Amino acid sequence: MxxxxxxxxxxxxxxxxxxxxxxxxxxxxxxxxxxxxxxxxxxxxxxxxxxxxxxxxxxxxxxxxxxxxxxxxxxxxxxxxxxxxxxxxxxASSYAEWLLLLLIGGICIVASAIDLRTFILPDVLTYSGAIIVLAASYTGILHVDFRQALLGGSIGAFSMWAIAALYKLIRKRDGLGLGDVKFMLMLGAMTGIHQLSTFILIASICALLFTLITTKGSSNISTRYIPFGPFLAVGAGITYLYGEQITFFLRH
Ligand SMILES: [Zn+2]
Incomplete structure (x- = not known):
């Protein structure tokens, strides 16, 4: 029911x-x-x-x-x-957690859809999302320890920024937007530092599969801009719900 x-x-x-x-x-x-x-x-x-x-x-x-x-x-x-x-x-272990996951999911779905259409992740969504996730972790509604969430968000965002800066240095053009860095602040906090690598792995696999399917092996993959926001959102959602099982599976 x-x-x-x-x-x-x-x-x-x-x-x-x-x-x-x-x-x-x-x-x-x-x-x-x-x-x-x-x-x-x-x-x-x-x-x-x-x-x-x-x-x-x-x-x-x-x-x-x-x-x-x-x-x-x-x-x-x-x-x-x-x-x-x-x-x-x-x-979810409580209705409060479910309601909160609906709110976070809503922000992710709207942000990802706007990213797909306009290549923009609006600040109002990514920043408010980060605050909501951190507050929910602090109050214990989300099952991520507050310190884990703080570290996950900040290190996740910093890594994303570093990858973007490195890409720009090598390829002399933007690969990842600053929107992705801000989105990472929210999503890294949601998965926590202990699940950050699982989260990035899933997001990258989803992005890679999507690219391979939609370009069907065409040679201009490297010049096509693909919004990364939707894959980050999918990766974080899967990791939040099934991260423990996935990590267990990967280690055995
Ligand atoms: Zn009509």
Missing amino acids: YVLFAAITGLILGSFYSVCVSRYGTEASIFYPVRSQCPNCKVPLGISENIPLVSFLIQKGHCKHCHTKISLFYPSLELISMVWSILAISG
Whole structure:
């Protein structure tokens, strides 16, 4: 029963994240206009067209009015939010921890989606995320010791900055953005220093697999810019929930 509850909560939140991402950089605010509209025909969406994921499936991915194809991007955010909510409730030891993981997951999903679209990780998300994670660790809601979290965040961010500086020195161009460094402050704190290497390993494997699949062996891999934020978020989420098991598996 609690899985269904988590799934529905995740879908509703995912729909809100879609609104945040689609309105980022536009004149619309998160809360106004209240009703979303079709980006093509601008018709405001009715209640039946606003049910997360379900509307997309019923309308077979097309606008009810102008029949334009709806981008898969937004339903994907709802799906990811649903999966995260289910995994988080299964892995959390209290409802407080689950709610906090939803908040952290929300920040990660919105930041990653904006990074994918604009190559920007907004400061307001990365900095507030870091403060939330550290405060939650201090109060004991997250199962990461506060000192571990402080070290994980600072050393993670410093390593990311060092890699970016080294890359720039060798290749004479930016490889990683400062946004990734700030995001690392939040995510390194979430995994703690003891899981930092597992986290970076998973994020790097995800980024590598994604690059290989999307470029299909094309030769211009090294010149293509790939946002690293989404992979950092996935790596940190997996490490927070399953890091102990993964580390155990890697050592035996
Ligand atoms: Zn339309």
